[in-house]
Amino acid sequence: VKPNSVQENSLYANDIRSSVLDGEYYSMRMRARRLFAGRSFRTLVAVYGVLVILLVSSLLLSQSADPWTLVKTVVGLATFTAIVAFGQYLVVLTGGLDLSIPSVMTLAGVMLTGISLGSNELAAIAIPIVLTIGGLVGLVNGLGIRFLRIAPVVMTLGVNVILSGVVLVYTGGTPSGVSPPFLTQLVQGNSVGGIPNIILILFVFVTVAVLFVSRTSFGRQLFAVGGNRRVAYLSGIHVTRVSLLVYVLSGITAAMGGIFLVGYSGQSYLTLGDPYLLLSLAAVVLGGVSISGGRGLYAGVVGGALILIAISTLLAGTALPQSARQIVYALVIIVAVLGARQKVED
């Protein structure tokens, strides 16, 4: 156990005792005090502060764009990263790593178009199938890590390599079919008041995810397992079930990301998921989640995803070449990690 995580563990252990064993909850005041005084809250302020600065500077740099268009673009594009990064976040929170996300996304994409072939009726069958397959892939990851004792990096990497082969075999090298019309409409359309559907999707997803992590006993168990596996086990937490479930959920969110990406681009392609290996991890890191587990908020991860997209939007509006985007990504990640650590040392 690292010394600086002991205090937080005892905090979560209290939470778990009260919520899991007694079924009691903290009073609202206690909750509020814990939220605003916590290190995680300060990280959130920093993440969203940086985001606002990025958005304002890209507005200033490109005189023509109005704020609403910019927000629509950034939030819309960040949705895919934010959804996929939720799975990565859960896995990282429990001390693992999921490198199988890109292939799960691509497989979900090509299977969706391959089964539905552009029809809404078939999509009603295809989407549950695709989500189930995502969950099953996650289950395989979890089983290998938990019972064969393969390191998470190696297990999910191996599964990723296998699935990239499965994608090739399934498609024969060229994905068939197009996005079902309702999905295209869902992702690309606008709802009442001109708010793009994609932003509503992100809003609903983030709300459900945040409630899931902060208000359910499973969410609290995540922090306990990530903070200290042994203490969690001794506190009566089913550690195996938690570690399996995070990978299953990561598989499902990766499949969801693949489905939405198909809706966004209107078709599927073999490199659909490739950027999201590093993007999902970068969003988790930028969001102030500890890579060794047990610490971090999903709201921060969403902020991280938004920052990544805001940077590329900002740079797209300037004369800088695309290569500058990656260099800026790198510097932002390093500065963010250093900034997060400074606060810990206060």
Place this chain on the structure above:
Amino acid sequence: MSIVTVDYSERRPSRLLGIFFQRLSLTGTIGPVIVLALIALVYVIARPHSANLDGFNTLLNAAAAVGLAAAGVSIIAIAGGFDFSVGSALAVVNVVVATQISASMSSQIIMIPVGLLVGATVGFVNGLLVTRLRIPSIVATLATSFFWGGIALLVLSQPGGSVPPEFVSWFTGNLGGFIPGALVLLLLVIGFWVVFKRTRSGRALYAVGGDPSSARANGVNVKRTLMLAYTLGGLLYGLSGLFLTATTASGDPNLGGPLLLSIFAAVAIGGVRFGGGRGDMVGGIIGALILYMISDILFSLGVNSFYTNIFNGAFLLVAVGASSLSGFIRLPRWLGKRTRGGLSIRGSNSVGGVL
């Protein structure tokens, strides 16, 4: 821990062979070596027409670049680190060499140290981030993988550039007409490693990977050891990048991405444990050879190349899963960890016995 003290008083060949296998067994390289031997047997049976010098040369040329990069990752993994930036490092070496090289002999010769220097710089920066700024290696190398990927795109925005034929033949040709250049290169690297592993720094690498705080308590300079691991790893990326440039004979800023997962797979198949302290640099090279042999065997069996990744991935998981379960299996005495009589083995699990 791989450090073994052996009583050489009995010098019967069978005993020495036993010692050799025990050393392999302790580093976790015994499995990969046996698998390599079996796969090589299948390779010869499945492709009798390739079981000659030309076939061997082709195989080595294909596997050497991934093998050298995997060797670099292995060194870092043994010291307990992780490196996402290897793909970008290869790309940056590749584009620098492909754009700067000219037909003159002097420029071709200069490009070799330049490539090595670029690779070592990537590793050195990773080392600085991990040791000085104390950023977890996964995060630090994730950031540098973006950074060097961006630099590679700055140097060469689209695939292009060309490499003179002499440069290509230095790496891919046959020395004296029959010894493959790739083999010489790999043997040089392995020779260096065999010596390095027995030095104080080499032992420190395993000590730091096994348990940094015990290593520190035993007087190991952890930061310097990690810097050394990342820089040596980077140097091997440089070598791998040079080799890759020679085999592709052009520059491509995006060539690293697809190789990243193969390199990690080679490291894992080679018996190197991500997390540190166990494995051997040679394992990375063996892992790469195994991967390329499998894909060649599948090809000659007429299996659609689409299935190659499925086999490679499944093979990776079976190999790693089997080795992690092997703790439950009693190995024969000449392979096993516990022995009686003329051999004594110390420090198989504790760092205390290392120094």
